[in-house]
Amino acid sequence: MKTILTVAKELLTQGVREDSVVADFTMGNGSDTLYLSLLVPRGHVYAFDIQPQALENTRRRLEEHGALSNVSLILDSHHRLEEYIPGGIDAGMFNLGYLPHGDPGVTTRRETSLPAVRKAVERLNPGGVVVVVVYPGHEEGRLEGEALQEMAKGWDPGVYDATVFRIVNVPTCPYIVAVERRKP
Numbered sequence: 001m002k003t004i005l006t007v008a009k010e011l012l013t014q015g016v017r018e019d020s021v022v023a024d025f026t027m028g029n030g031s032d033t034l035y036l037s038l039l040v041p042r043g044h045v046y047a048f049d050i051q052p053q054a055l056e057n058t059r060r061r062l063e064e065h066g067a068l069s070n071v072s073l074i075l076d077s078h079h080r081l082e083e084y085i086p087g088g089i090d091a092g093m094f095n096l097g098y099l100p101h102g103d104p105g106v107t108t109r110r111e112t113s114l115p116a117v118r119k120a121v122e123r124l125n126p127g128g129v130v131v132v133v134v135y136p137g138h139e140e141g142r143l144e145g146e147a148l149q150e151m152a153k154g155w156d157p158g159v160y161d162a163t164v165f166r167i168v169n170v171p172t173c174p175y176i177v178a179v180e181r182r183k184p
């Protein structure tokens with residue numbers, strides 16, 4: 001069966017063209033940033049993280065693949081996205097939680113991740129998708145996921161399709177909340 005991260009990447013590509021503007025709201029070590037950069041060679045990727053080490057690791061990874069020129073690396077919290085992204089986006093990726101092998105104290109938190117997801121969804125161009133990977137195996141991740149699903153229930157079904165992809169027989173497995181803005 002496909003992994004949750006494979007499904008997340010497939011969902012992300014739906015509304016994306018070579019010249020799309022997209023965002024990685026939790027760059028970490030940059031694997032999603034690299035994936036997005038290669039998807040939009042004539043477009044742009046805005047990538048956010050609050051850890052300087054994440055920017056350094058991502059910069060190195062992108063340079064190794066010749067994929068840095070269409071990426072803005074932003075050392076700031078994703079909930080301040082309007083300071084950096086001037087217009088609409090065709091895709092947005094949130095991989096919540098903390099970096100594997102990193103400091104578990106530096107994790108995404110509801111106070112900032114929920115406003116960030118809401119603002120990202122409001123920025124979606126028609127056909128675009130915001131994908132959020134949630135990690136319910138730790139307490140903040142569980143609460144983040146529950147709050148996120150509550151918020152997603154409120155999005156106008158005439159404008160958005162809000163979906164949860166989840167392995168139901170392992171409750172601690174990561175799962176996806178995806179929101180697509182419908183084409184008119």
Ligand SMILES: C[S@@+](CC[C@H](N)C(=O)[O-])C[C@H]1O[C@@H](n2cnc3c(N)ncnc32)[C@H](O)[C@@H]1O
Nearest residue numbers: 026027028029030031032049050077078095108
């Ligand atoms: C699970 S990791 C992301 C993994 C990453 N996508 C990759 O491919 O390596 C979550 C990241 O979110 C970052 N983060 C935590 N709070 C944040 C915030 N408010 N704004 C942006 N990034 C944040 C953490 O520093 C961490 O690097």
